Amino acid sequence: MHSFSLNQWALDFQGNLERILTSISIAKSKGATLRVGPELEIPGYGCLDHFLEGDTVLHSWEVLAKILASEEAMGILCDIGMPVVHKNVIYNCRVIIYDRKILLIRPKMWLANDGNYRELRYFTPWVKHRQWEDHYLPRIIQTITRQVKVPFGDVLVSTQDTCIGIELCEELFTPSSPHILMGLDGAEIFTNSSGSHHELRKLYRRVELIKEATLKLGGVYLYANQQGCDGDRLYYDGCALIAINGKVIAQGSQFSLNDVEVVTATIDIEDVRAHRAKSSRSMQAAQSERYHRVEVPFALSGGKFEEVKFDDIAGVSPTQGPEVKYHTPEEEIAFGPACWLWDYLRRSRTQGYFLPLSGGIDSCATAVIAHSMCRIVAEAARRGDKQVIADARRIVGESEDSGYLPSDPKEFAGRIFHTCYMGTENSSVETRRRAKQLAEAVGSYHTDLNMDTLVSSVVSLFSFVTGAKPRFRAHGGSNAENLALQNIQARLRMVLAYLFAQLLPWVRGGNGGLLVLGSANVDESLRGYFTKYDCSSADINPIGGISKSDLKRFIAYARDAFDLPILTEFLEAVPTAELEPITETYVQADEADMGMTYDELSVFGRLRKVEKCGPYSMFTKLVHEWGSLLSPTQIAEKVKHFFFEYARNRHKMTTITPAYHAESYSPDDNRFDLRPFLYPARFPWQFRKIDEVAAALPDRSQHASKDKTE
Structure with a gap:
């Protein structure tokens, strides 16, 4: 049996066809009798509103026609994903084919419709459970299959030796998954074709659900997943799996540059039957409702028992043995965004990346991820x-x-990765030196400039027009003047970044342009602690969905794993924007400017998004979590300050750079986090209730302080 990870691309029908045919060829060459691919693999999962276009459905049928007519698809049972219009309704479907015949079209019954997913916008769920209808095929298919109509619905597939049930992605995650009823009615093998994106620490949940699916029920579970950047901010992390009776017996890689990756296992179906020989399970099975079966004159087994085997396909070996491979969060940051960057670069048809390198930890993390991309490319080469x-x-x-x-990562980086330190009179010698040393360590083509004359020219123009000259706060200016002078520097860096990105290839004797990388982390975006249209306004941002805390741990990991000792200095440096003058009594610091720590921001973000807390419920939760350290009034002030700053800066989310999704509390406003961008920023009703309750609650923090002193 073979389960696949495919690097499909939305609307790349030609490329997707070639990768599907390649996967079928590999499966047959390994002696497979059943091939399972990822969700919506023909058009690509990320077509979004293109699913509403007739063209997408038409081209999907055209691709399926070529698969049906191919020699590759002969002699093997194939499970293939595409959209299908049935009675003028669009469904997300699996099409089961064998020897130029369509055996079944199985529509998805439970749709993903939260977080990053809006499947109900494009598709309708099949609500007629354990029911089926005739689906009349388009003529382009009839010509090949000699069929006029095929079954469409919630149906099982019976071979000569076993019975197969089909699930689609989200159906595994629902409380009452279809595999339960299918298994009670005799299905022994379950396929799951998925489009599941990478998120830090998410793989464990997915694997546990797959194991649990067959632990009580018994059976074989084949999980196939999309892999790579499908054309959006998500990275699908592959990791195809095969499990039997609650135990994973084969696992594919989670992060890979391969367009096609196969996971293979040979199993003994008698193991499933022995596992199910329990009285209680049999009593439930005996009274289960019946599924219609589509019969196929074909046997999956080639004989009696064979040992489980693992195959090495395209240089990637599935995990050896039964232990599931989990990457640490630091490794996930090193590999996931790096693979995403590579897919984005090769598919955008540009010549490389440009990064404004400030000498701070965020742009440092972005540079190290680009370095990781070059290392992965070099290893593949x-x-x-x-x-x-x-x-x-x-x-x-x-x-x-x-x-x-491209076998040397530093040499390859010197060709495709460009960095630039854009200094002003407010920049320090330390950040300039750190930026230069990091560029040397990763091999980027580095430039260094001072932009004071550009800044002073803009300020002079403003003074000439208005007759007023703004001053920094350190020089006696107001907060408005101080903020405006900071924003001028930040926005001019964005202008310079795009100028350099467009012309550096020309300067170096090449053609084309570069993609500009942003480097604002998820916490800064949540708080709105960045300038609108500054150098965080880029083409893509590999760290925009990663918390500051995780980035620090990643840098500590990369220092040793990638042999980059310079990263120690970035970890020890105080985060600063360096947009205000340094005086004897003042040095700008991010956490002081924000009025909260990055660790606190991560807590606020998770409570706001994951636990769905408004201001008052966030306050009540934090009274329990932080009450031993802070008084209710102090907690109230922190919560109110967060929501005020979050609300008044929410408009910035409408311009935020498309970022790699890695955190469950990403503040992106138009895909993952559907909240308004114009708020009553002082939340008068909510804040008043917080104040009333905070004043009435006992202060547990003082007792904790006394206990410590005693």
């Missing part, structure tokens, strides 16, 4: 990965027969 080598040669401007190999 050393393995002889033809697709990676071909993409790398095209990006750097080398011909296909040049012999160039």
Whole structure:
């Protein structure tokens, strides 16, 4: 049996077809009798509103016609994903084919419709459980299959030796999953075709659900997933799995540059039958409702028992043995955004990346992720990965027969990764030096400039027009003047970033342009602690969904794993924007400016998004969590300050750079976090209630302080 991870691309029908056919060929070459691919693999999962276009459905049928007519698809049972219009209703479907026949079209019954997913916007769930209807095929398919109509609905597939039930992604995550009733009615093998994105620490939940699906029930579970950047801010992390009777027996890689990856296991179906030989399970099965079965004159088994085996496909080995491989969050940050950057670069047809490198930890983390991308590319090139080598040669401007190999990550970075330190009179010697040393360590093409004349020219123009000259607070200016002078520097950096990104390839004798990388973390975005249209306004942002706390742990990991000792200095430096003058009594610091720590911001973010707290409920939760350290009044002030700053800066989310999604509390406003951007920022009703309750609650923090002193 073979379960696949495919790097499909939304609307890339030609490329998606080629990858599907390749996966089927690999499966057959390994002796497979059942091939399962990811969700909506023909058009790509991330088509979004394109699913509402007739073209998308038409081209999906055209691709399926080529698969049906191919020699690759002969002699193997294939589970393939595409949208299907049935009685003028669009469904997210699996199409089961065998020997130029469509056996069944199985529509999805439970749709993902929260967080990053809006499937109900495009598709309708199939609500006629354990029921089916005739679906009349388009003529392009009839010509190949010689079928006029096929079953459409919640149906099982019976082979000569077993019975197969089909699930689609979200259906595994529902409380009453279809596999339960299918298994009680005799289905022994379950397929799940998924489009599940990467999020830090998420894989464990997915694996546990797959194991649990067959632990009580018994059975074989084949999980296939989308892999790579499908054309949006999500990264689908593959990790195809095969489990039997609650135990994972094969696992694919979670982060890979491969376009096609296969996970293989040979199982003994008698193990399932032995596992199910329990009286209580049999009593429930005996009274279960019946599913209609579509019969296929084909046997999945080639004989009696064979040992479980693992295959090495395209240089990637599934995990050896039964232990599931989990990456640490630090490793997930190192590999997930790096693979996403590579997909984005090769598919955008640009010549590399440009990063404003400030000498602070956020742009440092972005640079290290780009370095990790170069390391992953170099490793794939050393393995002889033809697709990676071909993409790398095209990006750097080398011909296909040049012999160039991107096998040295620093050399490759010097061609495609560009960094620039944009200093002003407010910049320190330390940040300039750190930026230069980091660029040398990762091998980027680095430039260094001072932009004081540009800043002073803009200020002079304003003074000439208005007759007023703004001053920093340190020089006697107001808060409005101080903020405006900071924002001028930040926004001019964005202008320079795009100028350099467009012209640096030309300066170096090349063609095309560069994508600008942003480096604002999820906590700064949540708090609105950045300038609208500053250098965080970029093309894409690999750290925009990662918390400051996780970024620090990632930098500590990368220092040792990537042999970058310079990263110690970034970890020890106080985070600062360096937009105000440094005086004997004042040095600008991020956490002081924000009025809260980054750790506190992470807590606020999770309570606001994941636990769905408004101001009052957040206050009541934090009274219990922080009450031993802070008084109710202090907690109230922190909560009110957070919501005030969050609300008054919410409008910035409408311009935020598309960012790699990694955190469950991403503040992105138009995909993941659907909240308004114009608020009553002082929340008069909510804040008044917080104040009333805070004044009435006992102060537990004083007792904790006394206990410590005693």
